[in-house]
Amino acid sequence: MHLAPAFAQALPTLAGLPTEYSHEFRAELVYHLCAALVREGLGTADSWNQCGENALVFVKHAIMRAIGEESWNLLQRNVEYHLEVSDVAEREGFNQVIGQGQLAVIVACGGSGYLKIGAAIEALEAVEPGLGAAFYWTLTCALYRVMRVYNHDDALQYEERLREYAEDDDEDNKAQYEFPEVEKALPDCIRLSLQEDRHDLWTLNARRLLYRHANGRYASWIKRLRKLQQLARVRVRLTQSFIEEGNYDSPPLPALLVAFKERDAITACFDEEGQYMLEGSSEPAIGVAFDPQNPDEVRQVVRTVERFVLFNHELFQWLEELQEWEKSEESHADQRVDRGEPSLRAA
Numbered sequence: 001m002h003l004a005p006a007f008a009q010a011l012p013t014l015a016g017l018p019t020e021y022s023h024e025f026r027a028e029l030v031y032h033l034c035a036a037l038v039r040e041g042l043g044t045a046d047s048w049n050q051c052g053e054n055a056l057v058f059v060k061h062a063i064m065r066a067i068g069e070e071s072w073n074l075l076q077r078n079v080e081y082h083l084e085v086s087d088v089a090e091r092e093g094f095n096q097v098i099g100q101g102q103l104a105v106i107v108a109c110g111g112s113g114y115l116k117i118g119a120a121i122e123a124l125e126a127v128e129p130g131l132g133a134a135f136y137w138t139l140t141c142a143l144y145r146v147m148r149v150y151n152h153d154d155a156l157q158y159e160e161r162l163r164e165y166a167e168d169d170d171e172d173n174k175a176q177y178e179f180p181e182v183e184k185a186l187p188d189c190i191r192l193s194l195q196e197d198r199h200d201l202w203t204l205n206a207r208r209l210l211y212r213h214a215n216g217r218y219a220s221w222i223k224r225l226r227k228l229q230q231l232a233r234v235r236v237r238l239t240q241s242f243i244e245e246g247n248y249d250s251p252p253l254p255a256l257l258v259a260f261k262e263r264d265a266i267t268a269c270f271d272e273e274g275q276y277m278l279e280g281s282s283e284p285a286i287g288v289a290f291d292p293q294n295p296d297e298v299r300q301v302v303r304t305v306e307r308f309v310l311f312n313h314e315l316f317q318w319l320e321e322l323q324e325w326e327k328s329e330e331s332h333a334d335q336r337v338d339r340g341e342p343s344l345r346a347a
Contacts, residue, residue, distance in 0.1 A: 129189070
């Protein structure tokens with residue numbers, strides 16, 4: 001057997017040639033979305049170059065540009081939101097493709113904000129009886145239309161379930177139950193307003209009270225409340241198709257805990273229920289499916305996310321304003337107690 005003579009270039013050199021190859025399934029949808037964001041004025045050729053011509057980086061950059069650094073930092077200080085663009089929805093523990101040619105913008109909540117509103121209600125009630133209750137219920141209605149919140153109503157439901165469990169339990173175990181007695185922890189004006197039979201009449205009176213004090217001592221609070229009402233007129237909800245594609249164990253996690261005092265009965269109920277909120281899959285705060293090649297659907301998604309961000313921006317601006325007020329001499333508060341990281345406490 002004869003061997004071929006040695007030759008230095010027997011194998012071809014790999015210098016200058018690509019050494020890896022990657023392929024993204026349904027990646028064309030991301031490029032369609034990039035083009036749609038450019039058409040909506042949220043991305044430019046310069047930003048495409050700055051992102052290294054990476055489609056996913058470009059989408060994130062364009063969305064962050066639309067949200068704005070100030071708004072993003074404000075939200076990050078108060079609540080834990082996660083925004084993503086995906087072509088799948090969770091279904092029975094697995095990722096299920098949403099639909100032919102569709103993507104979804106998803107905003108999920110991983111940790112709740114915290115609003116302690118008792119001192120503000122007392123201050124408003126001191127101006128005129130009923131004003132604090134009018135402010136609280138108007139704010140509550142606006143919050144319900146945009147985000148999932150945990151407030152006195154959730155705490156009352158938790159206490160009711162707890163009492164039902166105690167009734168069904170063995171006699172030997174009933175003495176071990178401790179009930180939060182949520183209703184006793186409510187401010188008098190809120191507890192009395194829960195007993196109102198004519199909701200429509202009460203709403204009209206609340207509107208008149210707020211209007212009468214629109215230029216009063218707490219005018220800035222009422223002004224922000226009106227802004228929240230305006231932003232909440234268009235409901236921010238998950239699209240039905242997105243809900244049907246997914247299979248979630250529970251509704252969205254609360255984006256805001258609304259309590260009256262530090263460590264009150266509502267906070268205690270939230271801490272108990274919060275131990276189990278992260279065990280299953282929860283619906284996102286927003287989940288909107290759309291076709292990136294359909295300009296009308298793209299604009300609808302942009303408006304939905306924009307409305308959600310604007311509402312949160314206004315809400316947490318007022319929350320921080322309220323925190324500063326509580327620390328001032330006017331609130332007569334010795335100090336502000338910090339709850340630490342604004343996240344759901346897992347067991």
